[in-house]
Amino acid sequence: MENQNELIGAFMQMKTKEQMLNFLNGILTPKELEEISRRLQIVKMLKRGIPQHTIAKKLGAGVATITRGSRELKMGRFKYI
Amino acid sequence: MENQNELIGAFMQMKTKEQMLNFLNGILTPKELEEISRRLQIVKMLKRGIPQHTIAKKLGAGVATITRGSRELKMGRFKYI
DNA sequence: TTTCCATATCATACTAGTATACTAGCATTA
DNA sequence: TAATGCTAGTATACTAGTATGATATGGAAA
Numbered sequence: 001m002e003n004q005n006e007l008i009g010a011f012m013q014m015k016t017k018e019q020m021l022n023f024l025n026g027i028l029t030p031k032e033l034e035e036i037s038r039r040l041q042i043v044k045m046l047k048r049g050i051p052q053h054t055i056a057k058k059l060g061a062g063v064a065t066i067t068r069g070s071r072e073l074k075m076g077r078f079k080y081i
Numbered sequence: 082m083e084n085q086n087e088l089i090g091a092f093m094q095m096k097t098k099e100q101m102l103n104f105l106n107g108i109l110t111p112k113e114l115e116e117i118s119r120r121l122q123i124v125k126m127l128k129r130g131i132p133q134h135t136i137a138k139k140l141g142a143g144v145a146t147i148t149r150g151s152r153e154l155k156m157g158r159f160k161y162i
Numbered sequence: 163t164t165t166c167c168a169t170a171t172c173a174t175a176c177t178a179g180t181a182t183a184c185t186a187g188c189a190t191t192a
Numbered sequence: 193t194a195a196t197g198c199t200a201g202t203a204t205a206c207t208a209g210t211a212t213g214a215t216a217t218g219g220a221a222a
Binding site: 001007022080 | 082084085088089090091092093095100101102103104107108109113114115118119120121124125153154158159160161162
Binding site: 112144148151 | 166168169170176
């Protein structure tokens with residue numbers, strides 16, 4: 001999608017963390033920002049081999065959510081984190 | 082929030098557009114990616130001074146959504162795009 | 163006046179959380 | 193050995209919350 005390329009370009013243009021935060025706060029709702037941040041935590045903990053139940057408890061998330069993250073991981077996403 | 086800092090760090094680590102796309106595809110659902118891409122389009126067109134109803138028609142979005150984007154713009158977000 | 167913007171309301175779609183069930187592997191125990 | 197219990201991963205049905213789209217209305221600016 002063409003619009004996605006522009007989005008990616010915008011992300012790549014952010015040179016400082018402050019710029020990135022400003023951009024994220026604009027483009028995402030507070031709830032979305034929180035959710036997406038948590039998804040990253042899920043993936044990181046999954047990569048570390050932490051059991052799904054433990055992740056769910058620590059992050060206050062549902063097991064189903066962790067399983068969804070696990071599926072994304074297996075599909076080859078997150079090669080670079 | 083601590084998790085948000087890690088998210089920002091992850092975004093900053095992406096060195097190529099391919100990495101960024103891989104990351105976004107993992108951390109966002111297809112629907113979210115589409116929505117967020119469109120939000121960026123909305124802001125860009127608003128900045129260009131295009132009437133809201135024109136934007137709505139071109140992007141297939143509702144007027145209320147454009148107005149919400151306009152509000153974000155006025156609140157000082159998107160200083161860097 | 164006419165165009166444009168902002169807001170409210172309602173219905174819809176999507177995601178997360180919860181509960182539950184199923185399977186597999188492993189250790190313990192009768 | 194066979195049965196039981198526990199942990200872990202996965203899948204599914206249901207509910208709640210949230211963002212969007214459509215629409216109507218009121219107000220502001222040209």
